[in-house]
Amino acid sequence: MKISQYKGFQYILLIMLYIIAIINFIQPVIRFDSQLLNNVFLIFVVLLIPIFLMIKGFYFRSLVAKILNTLIWVIPCILGILILSIISLNSDEPIKSLSLDNSDIVAYRTNGGATTSFGILVRQEKNIIPGIKLVKRIYFQDHKENVNMIKTGENSFEIEGNPETVNRNVYFE
Secondary structure (H helix, E strand, C coil): CCHHHHCCCHHHHHHHHHHHHHHHHHHHCCCCCCCCHHHHEEEECCHHHHHHHHHHHHHHHCHHHHHHHHHHHHHHHHHHHHHHHHHCCCCCEEEEEECCCCCCEEEEEEEEECCHHHHHHHEEEEEECCEEEEEEEEEEECCCCCCCCCECCCCEEECCCCEEECCCCCCCC
């Protein structure tokens, strides 16, 4: 029997994709060049499980079970859309960039809206394929609007007077 014919394989694969997407949102590893694509992908993944389970519920035999299943899974879909619209308001504006030999160091000004102050986020970004980047967070500081960065070597730079060395392939040497 092939593993893809196993009845729970679809659910296991879906849950694994969901967990990877949540981890990627919390600690960014893979990002698109476009912020819009990042938000669309996040919405797609957050809504994927409830919509998939709602569609699977249409195969129930009982009409009452079909209606209950639809009502149960519509609520997480609506909440997901509302929460994601709030999350996607947070925008990162690139303010400075350094080109190293194998990757770029990009400083972003974070803006959480009217009730928060600006912050600085510095990431190492390496193009995997056009449009998709491997990303690693290097530096973060709240209540700051600008940052000083100077390239000091092939894979090293100075940020606010502190020397930093980055890996050639972002997460491994």
